[in-house]
Amino acid sequence: MVDSNQKSTSTPAQTGSIKQSSTVTRRRLLHGSAALAGSVAGASVLGSAAASGGAIRRPAPFNLIRQDPAELVFTYWGSPQEQEAVAQMTEGFNAEHPDITVRPQYVANDGYSEKMTTMLAGGNPPDLAYMGADMAFQWALDGQTLDLSPWVEDDPETPTLLDGTTYRYDDGTKVLSTSLAISNTLLYYNKPLFEEAEIEAPPVDAASAWTWDEFVEVCKLLTKDRDGRNATDPDFNAENIDVYGVAANLEFGPVYMPLIWSNGGDYALDGATEFGLNKPEAVEVFQRLQDLIYVHHVAPTPAQSSSLPSSDVLMRTGKLAMDINGMWKVLDYSQSEELEWGMGVLPMFKEPHTSRFGIPLIVSSACEYPDQAYEFYRWRYSPERIDLYEQGLWMPIQSSYYTEEDKISQWIDPDVFPQEARQVLVDYTLNYATKQMPEYYVKNMAAIQNEAVEPALSAIAANEGTAQELLDQAAETAQPLMQGSYLA
Amino acid sequence: MSSTADLQTATVPTRKRRRWISSEAMWGLICVSPAILGFLLWDIGPMIASIVLSFSDWSVTGTTSWIGTENFQRLFGDDALFRQSAQVTLTYAFVSVPLQIIVAMALALLLNEKVKGLPIFRTIFYVPSTVPLIASSMIWLWMYNPDFGLFNAVLNFFGLPEQQWIFSSDTVVLSLIIMSLWSIGPMMIIFLAGLTAIPQHLYDAVSVDGGNVFNRLWTVTIPMLTPTILFNLVLSVITSLQTFTQAYVMTDGGPGNASLFYGLYLYRTAFQQGEFGYAASLAVVQFAVIVVLSLLVFRTSSRWVHYGGDT
Numbered sequence: 001m002v003d004s005n006q007k008s009t010s011t012p013a014q015t016g017s018i019k020q021s022s023t024v025t026r027r028r029l030l031h032g033s034a035a036l037a038g039s040v041a042g043a044s045v046l047g048s049a050a051a052s053g054g055a056i057r058r059p060a061p062f063n064l065i066r067q068d069p070a071e072l073v074f075t076y077w078g079s080p081q082e083q084e085a086v087a088q089m090t091e092g093f094n095a096e097h098p099d100i101t102v103r104p105q106y107v108a109n110d111g112y113s114e115k116m117t118t119m120l121a122g123g124n125p126p127d128l129a130y131m132g133a134d135m136a137f138q139w140a141l142d143g144q145t146l147d148l149s150p151w152v153e154d155d156p157e158t159p160t161l162l163d164g165t166t167y168r169y170d171d172g173t174k175v176l177s178t179s180l181a182i183s184n185t186l187l188y189y190n191k192p193l194f195e196e197a198e199i200e201a202p203p204v205d206a207a208s209a210w211t212w213d214e215f216v217e218v219c220k221l222l223t224k225d226r227d228g229r230n231a232t233d234p235d236f237n238a239e240n241i242d243v244y245g246v247a248a249n250l251e252f253g254p255v256y257m258p259l260i261w262s263n264g265g266d267y268a269l270d271g272a273t274e275f276g277l278n279k280p281e282a283v284e285v286f287q288r289l290q291d292l293i294y295v296h297h298v299a300p301t302p303a304q305s306s307s308l309p310s311s312d313v314l315m316r317t318g319k320l321a322m323d324i325n326g327m328w329k330v331l332d333y334s335q336s337e338e339l340e341w342g343m344g345v346l347p348m349f350k351e352p353h354t355s356r357f358g359i360p361l362i363v364s365s366a367c368e369y370p371d372q373a374y375e376f377y378r379w380r381y382s383p384e385r386i387d388l389y390e391q392g393l394w395m396p397i398q399s400s401y402y403t404e405e406d407k408i409s410q411w412i413d414p415d416v417f418p419q420e421a422r423q424v425l426v427d428y429t430l431n432y433a434t435k436q437m438p439e440y441y442v443k444n445m446a447a448i449q450n451e452a453v454e455p456a457l458s459a460i461a462a463n464e465g466t467a468q469e470l471l472d473q474a475a476e477t478a479q480p481l482m483q484g485s486y487l488a
Numbered sequence: 489m490s491s492t493a494d495l496q497t498a499t500v501p502t503r504k505r506r507r508w509i510s511s512e513a514m515w516g517l518i519c520v521s522p523a524i525l526g527f528l529l530w531d532i533g534p535m536i537a538s539i540v541l542s543f544s545d546w547s548v549t550g551t552t553s554w555i556g557t558e559n560f561q562r563l564f565g566d567d568a569l570f571r572q573s574a575q576v577t578l579t580y581a582f583v584s585v586p587l588q589i590i591v592a593m594a595l596a597l598l599l600n601e602k603v604k605g606l607p608i609f610r611t612i613f614y615v616p617s618t619v620p621l622i623a624s625s626m627i628w629l630w631m632y633n634p635d636f637g638l639f640n641a642v643l644n645f646f647g648l649p650e651q652q653w654i655f656s657s658d659t660v661v662l663s664l665i666i667m668s669l670w671s672i673g674p675m676m677i678i679f680l681a682g683l684t685a686i687p688q689h690l691y692d693a694v695s696v697d698g699g700n701v702f703n704r705l706w707t708v709t710i711p712m713l714t715p716t717i718l719f720n721l722v723l724s725v726i727t728s729l730q731t732f733t734q735a736y737v738m739t740d741g742g743p744g745n746a747s748l749f750y751g752l753y754l755y756r757t758a759f760q761q762g763e764f765g766y767a768a769s770l771a772v773v774q775f776a777v778i779v780v781l782s783l784l785v786f787r788t789s790s791r792w793v794h795y796g797g798d799t
Binding site: 121447454462464477 | 547548549550551568569629630633634635636652655656657740741742743744745748756759760761762
């Protein structure tokens with residue numbers, strides 16, 4: 001793409017030459033420079049699609065860096081803390097394995113997939129890499145990732161992994177990846193605001209989860225306008241809200257999927273051949289989420305959210321009472337010393353449910369040392385080898401870290417996690433995270449999301465129609481894109 | 489041939505044999521060669537690659553097949569997002585380009601007057617253009633905030649109803665059109681340069697004939713500025729048809745697909761869905777539209793562009 005600013009910078013100089021020229025030259029210059037600008041702009045447009053190279057598929061290049069010991073390039077994203085923790089993890093691995101050197105290659109979150117694509121197009125993909133599910137499955141189907149099934153099936157550690165943390169494709173016969181780590185979805189809350197309103201803290205036991213109506217009632221009691229009236233007060237001024245009851249991003253899968261499951265619905269039905277979000281169970285969830293914003297006025301609109309700070313800052317400043325978010329947010333909440341926060345289970349519709357999702361860690365099919373890559377792959381399972389578990393960013397994928405007390409205490413650090421983490425993270429995940437997120441089994445998910453779901457959800461969030469109307473429109477686009485499941 | 493050469497030699501005995509290129513031209517070419525090479529390698533090269541790839545299903549990861557015109561059939565057939573993004577982009581271009589030209593010209597006329605502090609005013613109007621588009625997008629995101637943004641505060645002040653601006657599908661494109669005026673500084677400078685090149689005697693002639701300000705504008709300024717208008721028109725048509733950053737940063741194509749600009753759709757198709765072949769066909773169509781519109785402007789320019797004394 002040609003940035004308008006880039007183009008603008010060249011034009012005054014061209015004008016300078018126009019001024020000094022004769023009129024005949026001036027005409028030519030004007031025509032010429034505009035035509036040249038047109039050509040360059042056009043070329044840039046075209047270049048945008050081709051700039052990542054014309055390579056179609058190339059064999060792995062001879063890598064001069066790779067010598068004994070086996071060197072593996074490991075590409076990953078993350079915050080500065082994650083960057084440092086992963087670098088430390090690889091140092092630990094390298095120290096224990098003198099015959100293998102893992103070289104961490106950090107890439108910023110923005111543009112990560114573009115850089116991965118470019119590396120592949122250039123014939124130099126990393127040996128191991130974090131990868132978004134859409135891209136990972138596409139790479140796997142095209143043979144760019146190693147089918148890990150021979151290693152995973154031989155690994156005595158595999159049966160100890162939580163259900164659903166091994167991502168499969170090709171009718172479930174091949175293994176794309178095991179999850180890097182996992183997270184669930186939960187309800188964070190602001191203790192002082194609950195105490196001030198004399199409301200009991202959110203339930204930590206899934207069996208006692210609030211119903212949606214109970215949750216809405218609590219949200220109303222905690223939402224206040226600038227005159228201190230809460231949202232149950234007939235004089236409540238919805239145009240002038242000071243404290244929001246809840247932040248719940250209805251466009252974010254980890255927020256809406258557990259609620260849809262809780263209501264008996266799903267993203268895709270019938271072997272992922274049928275679009276599920278316009279079914280009554282899902283529609284009800286989106287409508288209720290939309291109502292939080294526009295009917296009950298207890299959650300910020302997208303416009304308000306766009307200019308508000310993050311939820312942990314809002315809580316610290318007393319402007320937010322509850323936040324439906326992923327477990328990784330513990331890292332932010334725990335680092336805010338002035339904030340007294342806690343956690344609870346999500347409200348439910350028909351039955352309690354949370355999510356369980358993670359990031360695929362792929363091994364490239366061009367990797368020259370697959371055995372060594374898998375050695376690193378399984379080494380990073382254990383929370384004692386990387387700080388990100390006890391810092392509150394990751395949850396383990398091995399079931400023993402949810403069932404054995406000594407192992408639970410290895411990652412639930414009482415200095416970081418609140419007391420109720422034992423129920424809300426450990427028990428809740430173990431017993432109520434039973435469904436797979438759609439990106440791990442629905443084929444053609446990127447197109448379904450881009451072309452149908454995301455436009456509909458942004459319109460629901462902007463109150464441009466009812467959930468039923470907008471999701472029915474989405475279904476018309478999505479249904480032809482449904483191509484079944486990676487699992488069967 | 490040899491007889492002609494002999495004749496030339498005979499008739500002009502003192503003339504040295506011409507080198508195929510003069511020393512001056514050679515040095516000129518050497519000096520501009522980096523730019524020429526850059527253009528060939530980084531513009532023409534990808535351009536040709538893109539045209540070739542538009543006839544394939546290239547996805548970077550998988551094997552590639554040549555699929556003829558299948559991409560173009562899909563594009564003009566059942567791709568609703570192609571139509572939506574084209575409509576959004578063309579609406580934006582057809583409204584924002586004339587608006588930008590009119591406002592930039594009006595500002596240039598004002599800033600061409602001999603008033604005190606003129607350089608300061610010129611700087612003030614140019615400075616927004618120096619702000620990177622990402623940064624200005626963030627600023628405008630705040631100004632468009634329906635709750636505490638500047639625009640709704642102004643509407644409130646005049647007792648007018650508040651708007652949702654970029655947060656409503658009804659007003660999002662209009663909001664981005666208004667925002668496009670933020671970066672008209674360079675266009676304004678070009679108009680200013682054009683204005684300073686207009687000979688004073690033409691204005692004197694209008695004054696002698698009893699003409700007023702409007703006559704000066706209509707009979708001298710605008711006709712003499714038409715070459716500059718042509719230049720700005722072509723450039724801004726191209727720029728507006730390639731709008732990407734504002735939609736990417738501020739709206740992500742939403743709400744719904746109300747601000748799904750063509751460039752954003754192309755980007756998503758390539759980098760989020762991995763359909764590089766199809767994205768290349770989108771780029772080829774965009775290129776063709778830009779070329780056609782540019783040619784249209786050039787072809788009609790002889791009817792309305794006035795090159796001073798050269799006609």
